[in-house]
Amino acid sequence: MADGNLSMPASTPIKTTCPYCGTGCGVEATPSGKLVRVAGDPQHPTNAGRLCVKGSALGDTVVPQGRLLHPQLRDKQSPGQPLQRLSWDAALDHAAGELRRIIDTHGPESVAWYVSGQLLTEDYYVANKLVKGFVGTANIDTNSRLCMSSAVAGHKRAFGEDIVPVAYEDLDRCDLVVLVGSNTAWCHPILFQRMLRAREARPQMKIVVLDPRKTASTEMADLHLGLRAGSDVRLFNGLLAHLHRLGLTDAAFVERSTLGLDETLAAADRDASLADIAADCGLEVEALERFYALFAATERVITCFSMGVNQSSAGTDKVNSIINCHLLTGRIGKPGAGPFSLTGQPNAMGGREVGGLANMLASHMDLEREEHRELVQRFWQSPAIASRTGLKAVDLFKAIESGEIKAVWIMATNPVVSLPDADQVRRALDQCELVIVSDVMAETDTTAYAHLLLPAQGWGEKDGTVTNSERCISRQRAFVPPLGEARPDWWMLSEVARRWGHAAQFPYRAVHEIFDEHARLSAFENEGARYFDIGGLAGLDAHAYDALAPLRWPVPRTAADARHLQAFADGRFYHADGLARFVPTPARAPANAVDADYPLVLNTGRVRDHWHTMTRTGLSATLSSHIPEPFVELNPADAEAAGIAHGSLARVSTRWGSLVGRAVVADEHARGSLFVPIHWNAQFASDARVGALVNPVVDPVSGEPEFKHTPAKVEAFVPAWHGFILSRKPLAIRHLAWWTRVTGASFTRYELAGDATSLPWPEFGRVLLGASADADWLEYIDGAGGLYRAAHVVDGRIEAVLFVAPRPDLPSRNWLASLFAAGQLDDEARIGLLAGEPLAAGPDEGATICSCFGVGQKRIVAAIESGQADSVVKLGELLKCGTNCGSCVPELKKILSKTQAGAKAASTAS
Template identity: 60%
Template sequence: MIRTTCPYCGVGCGVRAEAGDDGAVTVAGDALHPASRGRLCVKGAALGETVGLEGRLLSPMLRSEAGLQAVPWEAALDKVAEGFRRIVAEHGPDAVALYVSGQLLTEDYYVANKFMKGYIGSANIDTNSRLCMSAAVAGHKRAFGEDIVPGCYEDFELADLVVLVGSNAAWCHPTLYQRIVRAREARPQMKVVVIDPRRTATCDLADLHLPLKPGSDVWLFNGLLAWLATQGALDSAWVEAHTAGLGEALDAAGQAGSLLDVAKACRLDPQQVLAFYELFARTEKTVTAFTMGVNQSSSGADKVNAIINCHLATGRIGRPGMGPFSLTGQPNAMGGREVGGLANMLAAHMELDDPAQRAAVQAFWDAPRMAHQPGLKAVDLFHAIEAGTVKAVWIMATNPLVSLPEADQARRALAKCELVVVSDIVQDTDTNALAHVLLPALGWGEKDGTVTNSERCISRQRAFLPAPGQARPDWEIVCDVARRMGFNGFDFTSPHQIFDEHARLSSWQNGAGSQRRRLFDIGGLAGMTHSDYDALEPVQWPVCRPGDRTRRLFGDGRFSHPDGRARFVPTRARLPAHLPDDEFPLVLNTGRVRDQWHTMTRTGRSPRLAEHLPEPYIDMHPQDALLCGVKEGELARLRSNWGAGVARVRHGGGIARGSVFMPIHWSGRTASDARVGAVVNPAVDPVSGEPEFKHTPVRIEPFGVNWYGFILSRAELPLEDATNWTRIQGSGFVRYELAGRKPFAEAGGWARRLLRVEDEDADWIELEDRNGGVYRAAHLVDGRIEACLFVSQRQDLPGRAWLAQMFDKAQLSPQDRIGLLSGRAREQGADPGPTVCSCFGVGRNTIRIAIEKHGLQDAAAVTACVKAGGNCGSCVPEIRALLAEASVQAS
């Protein structure tokens, strides 16, 4: 087994992986990894299902009038190098750009940053981490003088109070959430507060849930700071010794008004606000963790600093069990920040706007021309591409036509761009459809390097699979282009050499002259041999000398500002950039679902990950749905001033009136019209440049169709007759959820064309109820089901789970055939229902039957009976909801 790390969220879980002789990959948690201690969430546990080569980009490709053509590496690299060289010569270095990703390894990130900032001479390199973590970076730098997460995961277990702000950790950081769950079980006196407009699965653990008005976080934490001051709850001695600017911060916080004013601004019960404030005041060991719900805002940096201000004012930082804690979204967002992956940063936590630090990096790199001003941030970059001022862009490991706000603008931009280069592992994405050059990169399991997680822990990501086709590491591709452009300094032959240079740069002139020493220093890892690097164990930085182990920072009260003091940052509560009005009366919030990741190019390949929430949806309050004229289970159109999308209406029970939620994962390859990025407004935070994904004014409209249906098919199918569709990966089949407006006059002929059944003598069974508007058909080959289709004018379609089981059978029995036509399983319990526990594939009906049959009273009993909830624990809130439902029905 090879020890590596998970490629998903910023928790950075350790993985043990092994490829068998048959190509199957076995995955397990790494008990020796400090981040996860052997645990994996369901996404990590399903990694072995995602490494197949179907759909992989396996050779370089160039686009011509004839379409994409496979070419040798030399031709593709020459095209990129010549294009970049010509455009720089004609229009200057700022006419080209790189847009990279938190999916890159640190070594990839380092080389790309060196290439762009030190050799091309422009800071036009930004990353999709801009979309999720740049507000935290800005807040850290303003408060601490450096982008520092001061604590470690152990603090969640040592804290007496954990405050989760804008964080659905139960779904988005599951293994860390489970550490909190287990700590709470061991110490029931420990308290958890969740601050989130939605009632998410994370609230299952909460002693107090504050469903604040979207965008009102600064009011809440400014109110807390002011209230702490009036209650005499500040640590005045610590503040006096280690900080600056409290007076200005208190003046700004005081503008929030009284506790009643704060409660009104946040649309909260004043008693709940008071309960939170009192709990915070009396609990020294407090960790406040925040993520996208805070960062993804036009006032995200101020939200971060409002939280940090409360910790500075009470001296709760740098000691066990306390501190503000930014939970990163991607596996290597932190590593990207270390090497200057953002357009306004330099490598090794040095600053672009500091001449001495620019000179230090230039000297170390022996760079011919150094970027001297910040480059274009993500949203601005794509506007510059559309305007024609950026004429070439190289996109690596990300899909901006799905993930960016106002995503249709990104489509327009790339359509106009003179040269679009994409490095990716899959061939068919929304973004790749507009690429002039496609470069095949290595994926997880094939590439080798390091990542850094949310607690500053550097871990090795090791290869255990051979490079497929002609795919290459991202760092090697960049080096090849750089050398073709005549640049020295890119003669690396291994990620070990790149890491060594990265480590040496971190200690280069660190603290020289009048500069305060930067805490990011991994000089103690420089000089490792290749075998030492291969064997590197997880280690938190700083590592100034070999053997250093630093769990927490700022415990000595010394910060990274020149005077060693932390800064209070005055934060003034302000309204979001765009407010609801009569035309767009609702507020859209976006985010992840439990079992999917980003734009599903990896997780979408796993059948078990597809079953929990298989379709895009619009979650909204039933009363809002009534006013909008839409019904649960039916399709609706979500429309903003920037774009529109279509999804199924859902009443999840956790959303307040006036708000709607839609997940981010579906692309043009997995759904006909569900790219929520196209709907999101392009407003950004003026400090960090992070977009406002959590607050877009929208309206919901009916999306009328004449029929709903679904297909399960062993073969991929064209869907020309479907007005709306979603593609879902099954085990041995593909599932399509369909809806259409075009009536079909002759159902049998239409169904045969749709399922591509041309043989008139095919084994074809069908049922049609014209009066009821119901049609069912199935195609069998040698007694085995090949495809089935179910259509109805209403939403009363059969369950999909039991039908999926038919595809596991070598022969269908006569009873199975009858079941297909009747639309239901022939025996009780054969239909497990929609998936609740993806780890063990346990459905809702299975859990309900077990609860009723055995009189189960709690989640532990359900786990003992049917396994559900026994692995990652992410489904436990849903199990508890089913237990509560059963209790209500019984009473």
């Protein structure tokens, strides 16, 4: 394909898998011209044709903008010089030669790989084989360390193997779903909608949410426990003791299939009263009693947990405190019951299968066990095998800064944004001897520090498999040709291995050959010793592999070897003695406490329509419309104390860094806490990398960082002026004090703030908008009021607009945005330009609530106030909002309730 060109003939739909969350939804992608139409795959067992708004907008992201197209080399001695384009042979010669030089000089522990849950299983497999078996180090870790490693560690401690014992179909059969540290409505919306449909079909089913925040998920819950941040272990230890006191122990199961109950009960402070537990958790006793009673009375319970559990300095203990309650009651290995880790990334599970973490070996084997190391080395026919645990993510980048690691290869991830203490990562890469980055995008916060850039294939171009949260393996198929010279990650790694003389062990010509080897290793001398076994998929040729339908492991070689897909249904676990372990989990406070200097708790997480560091979702106007800016959510009392008004700018600071975001002052937000989203990077905002603020302390077992509890402070950020720009062309605005960039349908929007109290606005405005002196230029200046407005028109069409004021309450962007989709401006539109609204002002949609159909808040409120809609269902019938993916339903419910309450109050007052 020609560089930067994306044009395809119309074709039949290609079945593939969504590249976002760990739900693993099936997708049908249909290329047509320069567009890709995306729909849910009705045959995929995960989603049966449904897609959330991110999945529905995937076609927006299959574009050439910003793509890395060719291998490039940066001259380390002349960092300001342009990157030099290389051939693939030259680039791979350079990578192999420099890595070999460093290994030969300093040893195998001097190099490292940092990879990603965005990789396909086959990429992951080759990376771990090369590093652990042929370099001979376990210094390969993954960004899954940041989201799921506490779940892995908890599973291994309890079960002897990293096994998720629950499937999605169990959500249809359970009578109680407990969501712990998971805003499932936004982060796993297809699963959340499945839960809601199950509850609608069986009203006796209940949904309980345990979360310090009030979220979209709590809006739809039967019960919300807003527990104090970091108190999860105390709550579940209390539940364990409570269940034991009530005599709800499944004595036969505990005797037959477990060890360690007495020690675990002792560590759980079994004599603590419910009042003491409630006080420690920041809860009302009645709410705690209600939850404990629901859990006690319900046989079919699924406890779903996600980042609020895992991303903690006590994350592994949180996981095991949950599992302990299921083991005690025998609510595991049965339909509709069990602990359920909701995976963050599309292939975090696939990465775990192939040993993607620095403390694992492929096929669920243990790096610490000599017999497993010998088995894997013999299967790989490798000259070496890593003999000790490698450096986990946070420690890995500390070792780069200290010079212990002299070369790092970063694949499909953006650690300068996503890791805690992210400025330390920047310092580490800045002084590292060799930084190789293989990525889809040319400009990220991380590629800026690369010496060698390698263009990787993106979603729609690459081919392989992924495994979702319920252990379901699905194909991710290519449906467009690769842009430029982009290549698969497995191919790059294999080419380096061949240059090191290992062509016989890396002979892969096609991706199905890698999958075949992965499947054979899973069955190699297994004989039932490991639950992970896909030996039944070994030997697939290219055609059979391409036709592979989604299926859940294990998939053993013969029917006689088959174990039930309901994990642990036979009461057998995967410690050497076949018994599960209760794990004592003494409650402890978060690693860093608030103090007088940093009196608030900073919590971080996702928003509904964006993903990770926005390198994909930031390309979509649809996904950028819901929450367009980085924000700081806080309680009104905390906002008042800091002199912060809703909609103004606020600076959050910690001991590690600071950022500026738009203040969202919310009554329902807990006092003493702040919430900031994780997504914004240096390409989309001047000062919003929340990773730079996050405490780098990690869980001592899993190595997972504490993203949910960093001591912080907040203060008003008061610029001299506020403004915004809408422009057809990208603009150079990085010199301003504060800015964010938002993708629009046919324009780019910039929100601005400046610290200069006096600017020559006519000249400065033209510079900002890139307009020449003789351009068709409209402007309005109110020197006394500090207002400036300008519009640049080219050939009768709007090219750009700029609005500036001393306060942030500027005109709505919606009508101005609509002009960019129009043709020639008529006289009325030209007159209205500088007012920011048409002469005959029509209804303003307001902030986008339903991204699928572009329905704004003001239209929703108007429909409720007019009496046309008195329910979420009626709103859907009238406006279509909430009728596609359903992820906006919690917000619709909240708007409905608030609007109706306001109308009732007004009526009473009158």
